[in-house]
Amino acid sequence: MSFIPLGVLAASGAGGGGSFESIATAVGTGSSGTITFSSIPSTYKHLQIRATAISADTDSYYMQLNSDSGSNYAWHRLVGAGTAAVASGSSSTTSMSISGGNSTFPRGAIIDVHDYASTTKNKTVRTFTGIDQNTAGNVTLYSGLWMSVSAVSSISIILNSGNFDSTSVFALYGIKG
Amino acid sequence: MAATYEAIATQTLGSAAATITFSSIAASWTDLRLVLSGVTDGSGKAIRFRYNGDTNINYSYTNIAGNGSSAYSNRAGASYILTNDGTSTTAPSLIEIDIFSYASSTYKTCLCTGSEDQNGAGQLVKTVGLWRDTSAINSISIFVSSGNFATGTTATLYGIKAA
16 A cells, blocks of 8 residues: 655554455645545445545645546535535536635545446545534535546545645545445 | 444433433544434424533534425534434434544534435435534533433444544
8 A cells, every 4th residue: 555645644554354444544734735545455345535624715625536637527516505505516527526625624524435446337426525614614415426447546635725734634444345 | 452433332212311422432533423313202303412511602513404395504503513403203313423533632523414204204404513622522412402312212422443
């Protein structure tokens, strides 16, 4: 298991047994806006990332798989920002949008990559995320598509600008099927 | 050493009770997850929760919900975080609460799902909650806005440990 040293600290699994295993953890450094998990083994059925993150105000987070920066993604979202439920989406994009940031209040996210090791199916990503800023904030459900039948071997979460601070934690888990 | 995903404690009510509390939570994991299933002794009640016995207005939440005819979003500051407000005496509410980095020295963010279907009514609520306190969470109390959880209501607290 290897990692790109761009604001990433990682270690091998904290404890296994059972069907839900910790693969690796990345912690923000304050000097990088990219978190990458690479060399992900194909030995699980699904992947889950659990994250809490602080970054500069209004930073947007994006996800790319296998370093693919082509127009091979699409996404839809349902957003509640305290007044109304709003739906939107985008197709043929160069990444999946997964959330936005704040410099004071932590954003929480659970990102599921289903059937990630399949070599016959495109990949679906589901994100449940939210940030409450005590009179502002939003809760969002995302569905993302990566139009590739390649097994997912790396996941990058990228800030539009700025850096993840040192309290930001991204934990990758494997779920056995 | 804490396992990756383990049940910390389970409580199943042998008699009706207004509150279920998990206390003395060790700082051994990265995240916590609380799952509750149960009915209440009256309909249309709210299920709420708070941390460390803090009853001050140190919480806020934003949600998005659907009730079969409309989708909507609300926000509030309160002395608790709301998971849903449409309980039933017969159709169990399913509540899932994910608390991130609960032992950290930052404010605490959680994501919640509250749902029940009552065969002609019901709702699904997704919530983000904030506790504006940098203390480690060592207790969680989940409670009904009035009245009680019914006998048989069960709640389990899980710990999730990152590498």
